[in-house]
Amino acid sequence: MTLTGELDTGTEVPAGERVIDVRDLRMRYGTTDVLAGVSFTARRGEVLALLGPNGAGKTTTIEILEGFRMRSAGEVRVLGADPASAGEHWRARVGVVLQSWRDHGKWRVRELLKHLGTYYAAYSTPEISRPWPVDDLLDAVGLTAHAGQRVMRLSGGQRRRLDVAIGIVGRPELLFLDEPTTGFDPAARREFHDLVHRLTDVDDTTILLTTHDLDEAEKLADRIVILAGGRIIADGSADELSRQVAGQTEIRWTRDGQRFIHSAADATAFVRQLFLQYGEDIGDLEVRRDNLEDTYMKLVFDAEGGAR
Amino acid sequence: MMTVLRTGFARGGIELRQTLTTFADLWTYLFPAAILIGTVFFMRDAHVPGTSFSLGASTLPGVFGMGLAFGGLVTVAQLLVVEREDGTLLRAKAAPNGMGGYLVGKAVVVGGMTAISLALQLVPGLFLVDGLHVSLSGWLNLLWLVPLAFVATMPIGAVIGSTFENPRNLGLVMLPVFGLVAISGIFYPITGMPGWLQAVGQVFPIYWLGLGMRSVFLPDSLAVVELTHSWRHLETFGVLAVWAVLGLSLAPWFLRQMARRESGSAVAARRERAMATVGR
Known part of the structure; x- marks a missing residue:
């Protein structure tokens, strides 16, 4: 069964609504093709989950879209611009949730969020007021009780919530989440899922996430794209995919x-x-x-x- | 541009305040100051050969100059390598104008830390050691010397910091710097070195920063023990300016190359490597 052939005609998003538009994206290291012609789109307000085994090219794809990595070939438009050459204004509209380790350890939670927020103030628009007010943001990610704590004293789960807070402090129109709930306990995971729903429902944020938690993908994603061996092998809602497989x-x-x-x-x-x-x-x-x-x-x- | 400066100064201010409220940082301020003042105090009875001037007092200003060079070269390089590994830089890259803000912040925090260290050595030094004095022209010289010291050393430090991937290789930088200190007339007069070593010492900024600081804090009569028996302000300015131009023309390219390579997986790879090294 070839799913890939049908994809070009499958989920067609009108060009004007495409927040992400990837055509024939290729990435080659030496003689290895990590991405061998990947095409997909995401529409405004959509939650798109990128799934696939380790080494399938998920992280490479997401880093190219974030503008953190150069591509070998193909066309990429993110929020109407090429991430490889987009400027600071584009950067202000994009949020990236990074896996923290021990950066900013001496900073206090509120201090860090307030400071990072100031970078976005110049990019506030009548529709989207930037940055996210610190107290609301702390509340949204459940860190109000730890606002005065130094980052190095936070538990693993609290740190991940801080990572999410830093990713959304600029009220992004598009948010990248690379394995966001790794290391979360079930309660923290549930809270995180509620936060994602809030972002898409209230703020119409488009979200691209990678995860190994298929249950999570099914709960959060409007659409699922599966990468394997540098190609997209399936693209559709969880329901559509299960019908395609004729399980x-x-x-x-x-x-x-x-x-x-x-x-x-x-x-x-x-x-x-x-x-x-x-x-x-x-x-x-x-x-x-x-x-x-x-x-x-x-x-x-x-x-x-x-x-x- | 204004945003970059404003956020950068805010960032530098916050991080400088953090160094004053963190025990480990306070220790790195106080420990060298205590050692230095202690050493100079016990040297107070020794004299510069051929004069009645205290050897401790004549050494101290050179050490201030070395402190300026260390702040600009070593601290900047260290912070860049460490904060690249731990992901601070990637966070900056993910925010609009974040890299600019980060770099301005680093300049502010390193400048501030160096100034604090200097004050901690200078103030007790002025009380404990006889012979240090600053005239009006000395203060004026300080006004061009200190900013020029930072502009001449920080960009070079940034270049060094952008070329090293692994913080555990930073020793490779420290070793030549210590070597340079040894031949730069900080602790031992450069006039006692063979001619070719004198020439090497005079290429690098450490010698000139030591000389400049001696010219500020020591009486003019002590210039006779220097090379050419003069404080050589013009040459000091010239050599430091050349380093400044060199650094400022190289640093942007190196920093851009370094920033381009940053991504979540690059930081994750370094984390894995660091964990593997620590675990061993």
Whole structure:
């Protein structure tokens, strides 16, 4: 099955609404092609998840779009400009959440956010007032209680929240999140997801995120792009992808105290048949369609198998 | 441009204040000052050969000059390498005008730290050691010498800092600098060196900064122990100006090259390497 061929005609976003527009992006180190012709778009307010195995080119792609890395070939437009040559005004409209380590350790949380915010003040517009007021921002990421603390005294989870706060202090129109919830506990992850929803719902922020957490991608992303071996092997909503793969649906039930499990391509027909045959005897019925993880595993397996 | 200067000065001010409220930083201010003043204090009875002038008093101004050179060359290089590794620079790159603000901030914080260290050595020195004095012309000389010292050394420090990837290789920079100090007439008079070493010493800014500071704090009669028996202000200005022009013309290119390479994965790679080294 070739998904790649259909992609060019698949999800067409009108040119004017494209916040990200990547055409035939290529990246080559020496004789290795890390990206071998990647094309995708993102529309305003959309959350796009970039998935793929390690070494698939996710980070390279996101760093090219951030303007932190030069590309070998292809056309890239981000917020209407080429990130390789865009200026400071463009930079002010883009947010990048970086993985912190021990930078700014002596700074206090509020002090750092306030200072970094001042870089954006010159780029405030009537529509978007920049920067994000510090107290609101601290509240939004749940760091109000730690505002006076030195950055080096924060826990890992608190630091990641500070990373997010620094990424959005300039009220970006487009936000890049490279594996944002690595090291989060479940509660922090939930809070982070709420924050992402808030950014897209209230501020209409476009978000491009990479993650290995497929559950997270399914929850957050409007659209999912899967990279493998430097190519895009799938592009669509989680639902569309699972339909493309024509996965099996798992059906579980009990009859006469016994458990049964069956996989079927057409679950509806199977269940209808099941009731016709046994009627009232059927209990504890569960019907579970392939989730994103199943779809992802199949797609990546096919892509890597095809390449070998 | 104004934004860059404003944010840069704000950044430098905050970081300078942090050095005054962090124990480790206070230690790096006080420890060298204490050692230096202690040494000079115990040398107070020795005299410059052929004069009745205190040897300690004649050494101290040269050490101030060395402090200026160290601040501009070594501290700037160190901060750039360390803060590149830990991701501070990448954060700056991710903000509009962030790199400009970062660099102005570094100049301010290094200038401020050097000035604080200098004051901590100078003030007790003036009380403990006889013979140091500053005339009006001395203060005026200080007014061009100190800013010129920073402009002559900081860009060179930035060039060094942009070419080293690994903070653990910084020793490679420190070694030649210590070598230069040894032949620059800071602790031992340059007149006692062989001619070719005198020539080498006079190429670099450390000798001239030491000489300049001696001219400010020592009586003019002591100029006789210097090369050509003079403070050579014109030559001092000339050599430092050449270094300033050289540094200012090289630094932007080096800094741009360095900044271009910064990305999340570059910082992550350095983090991995640092973790691997520490773990061993």
